[in-house]
Amino acid sequence: xxxxxxxxxxxxxxxxxxxxxxxxxxxxxxxxxxxxxxxxxxxxxxxxxxxxxxxxxxxxxxxxxxxxxxxxxxxxxxxxxxxxxxxxxxxxxxxxxxxxxxxxxxxxxxxxxxxxxxxxxxxxxxxxxxxxxxxxxxxxxxxxxxxxxxxxxxxxxxxxxxxxxxxxxxxxxxxxxxxxxxxxxxxxxxxxxxxxxxxxxxxxxxxxxxxxxxxxxxxxxxxxxxxxxxxxxxxxxxxxxxxxxxxxxxxxxxxxxxxxxxxxxxxxxxxxxxxxxxxxxxxxxxxxxxxxxxxxxxxxxxxxxxxxxxxxxxxxxxxxxxxxxxxxxxxxxxxxxxxxxxxxxxxxxxxxxxxxxxxxxxxxxxxxxxxxxxxxxxxxxxxxxxxxxxxxxxxxxxxxxxxxxxxxxxxxxxxxxxxxxxxxxxxxxxxxxxxxxxxxxxxxxxxxxxxxxxxxxxxxxxxxxxxxxxxxxxxxxxxxxxxxxxxxxxxxxxxxxxxxxxxxxxxxx
Numbered sequence: 013x014x015x016x017x018x019x020x021x022x023x024x025x026x027x028x029x030x031x032x033x034x035x036x037x038x039x040x041x042x043x044x045x046x047x048x049x050x051x052x053x054x055x056x057x058x059x060x061x062x063x064x065x066x067x068x069x070x071x072x073x074x075x076x077x078x079x080x081x082x083x084x085x086x087x088x089x090x091x092x093x094x095x096x097x098x099x100x101x102x103x104x105x106x107x108x109x110x111x112x113x114x115x116x117x118x119x120x121x122x123x124x125x126x127x128x129x130x131x132x133x134x135x136x137x138x139x140x141x142x143x144x145x146x147x148x149x150x151x152x153x154x155x156x157x158x159x160x161x162x163x164x165x166x167x168x169x170x171x172x173x174x175x176x177x178x179x180x181x182x183x184x185x186x187x188x189x190x191x192x193x194x195x196x197x198x199x200x201x202x203x204x205x206x207x208x209x210x211x212x213x214x215x216x217x218x219x220x221x222x223x224x225x226x227x228x229x230x231x232x233x234x235x236x237x238x239x240x241x242x243x244x245x246x247x248x249x250x251x252x253x254x255x256x257x258x259x260x261x262x263x264x265x266x267x268x269x270x271x272x273x274x275x276x277x278x279x280x281x282x283x284x285x286x287x288x289x290x291x292x293x294x295x296x297x298x299x300x301x302x303x304x305x306x307x308x309x310x311x312x313x314x315x316x317x318x319x320x321x322x323x324x325x326x327x328x329x330x331x332x333x334x335x336x337x338x339x340x341x342x343x344x345x346x347x348x349x350x351x352x353x354x355x356x357x358x359x360x361x362x363x364x365x366x367x368x369x370x371x372x373x374x375x376x377x378x379x380x381x382x383x384x385x386x387x388x389x390x391x392x393x394x395x396x397x398x399x400x401x402x403x404x405x406x407x408x409x410x411x412x413x414x415x416x417x418x419x420x421x422x423x424x425x426x427x428x429x430x431x432x433x434x435x436x437x438x439x440x441x442x443x444x445x446x447x448x449x450x451x452x453x454x455x456x457x458x459x460x461x462x463x464x465x466x467x468x469x470x471x472x473x474x475x476x477x478x479x480x481x482x483x484x485x486x487x488x489x490x491x492x493x494x495x496x497x498x499x500x501x502x503x504x505x506x507x508x509x510x511x512x513x514x515x516x517x518x519x520x521x
Contacts, residue, residue, distance in 0.1 A: 070384035078121035117150035152293030170369035198222035232258035318390025351452035414500035431497040
């Protein structure tokens with residue numbers, strides 16, 4: 013038997029696929045009863061209708077939310093007979109709908125009516141009435157692999173995931189509980205219940221809500237605005253035309269690349285090419301890595317530049333001859349500043365990056381004491397360089413002093429690039445996880461030593477060859493920056509700890 017490939021919306025595909033299992037082919041049905049018109053699905057009325065020609069008559073088939081559809085029906089189909097739909101039968105349908113929804117099934121009601129003449133104007137008001145109820149279709153919409161773990165990862169990262177769906181409240185709650193979105197003290201409400209809540213009360217209690225079911229586009233916008241009015245940063249996902257207003261009002265609108273409409277894509281800031289929530293969480297992780305690395309590179313470059321300023325400025329204030337010449341400073345800026353700075357921008361993610369609470373987006377990147385760290389580190393590196401210069405100048409002469417200062421400043425900056433890798437101690441994080449930084453350290457160290465060791469080049473830079481004692485002094489003095497920074501990290505951890513603000517991530521089922 014030829015394998016049939018289904019293309020289109022997932023719910024429709026599920027119904028067509030089930031029909032195929034019973035030997036019913038949609039294409040053959042369309043030959044018997046061609047579709048001549050339709051009323052598209054609307055999130056307000058939660059129904060969709062197709063109109064088919066059967067001989068000289070017309071068959072109207074309406075499907076949608078059972079609790080809405082049942083109110084459009086006055087009869088029901090049972091065992092080949094059409095009977096009056098009384099309140100008792102309605103209650104049985106409602107009960108069965110709730111049972112299926114509690115089992116996390118997405119439930120759709122189906123009805124029809126045959127008429128002789130179509131009205132001149134096709135509208136839901138004159139078509140979707142006096143219908144004959146046929147039955148309920150329940151389908152499982154299992155979460156993608158890894159979604160539950162991604163939601164847990166969001167929790168650890170201080171991100172609250174909220175489900176906004178058009179499904180029945182029982183279905184939404186069952187799925188949300190399974191995924192870990194709806195917890196003990198969280199609230200799940202419908203759009204109808206949301207309309208009854210005063211706007212002020214809703215905004216004040218917005219953090220308590222985790223599931224919104226049977227919502228309209230207006231509700232979605234209201235939910236997004238309520239979170240934003242509470243100072244939260246909101247990312248909203250969506251795929252349909254009706255999602256566009258909420259996507260536009262969110263801080264970050266995220267549309268689906270595969271199933272998303274063009275309207276949703278145009279209204280969004282980001283498009284998920286694989287329609288996978290896990291990819292969105294990975295994007296958050298990558299964003300944190302990029303921000304972290306940007307701060308590290310800035311931290312390193314500014315602190316090393318301050319160290320160079322301190323070296324020259326304090327040296328002159330103390331009445332020394334210039335500790336470093338212009339050509340020597342230029343070399344240090346080009347070599348020992350640039351390559352480690354680039355390598356730090358390629359730093360792998362720190363182990364706890366998705367266990368941190370998000371930073372306040374309004375806070376400067378120099379917040380949380382970064383300016384203080386940069387200034388202190390710059391001063392300390394400058395002082396260390398001046399110590400090397402003073403020893404060399406006092407005991408061996410000006411040229412040796414400058415050579416020791418040149419080597420010390422370069423080596424201090426290279427060693428400091430490892431200190432910038434993390435706020436945690438290097439004894440805890442290690443130093444070997446960034447091959448680019450290791451490579452930059454080796455290359456820059458060889459170049460720095462080579463400038464001093466090769467007489468032809470050393471002469472151009474006004475440097476001299478050092479003896480063993482002078483090298484020992486230089487290496488010991490340069491290495492002291494590692495010990496100083498480790499004490500600084502310990503002090504910062506004891507004094508300040510970690511302070512973070514809340515962040516918000518919204519998602520639609």
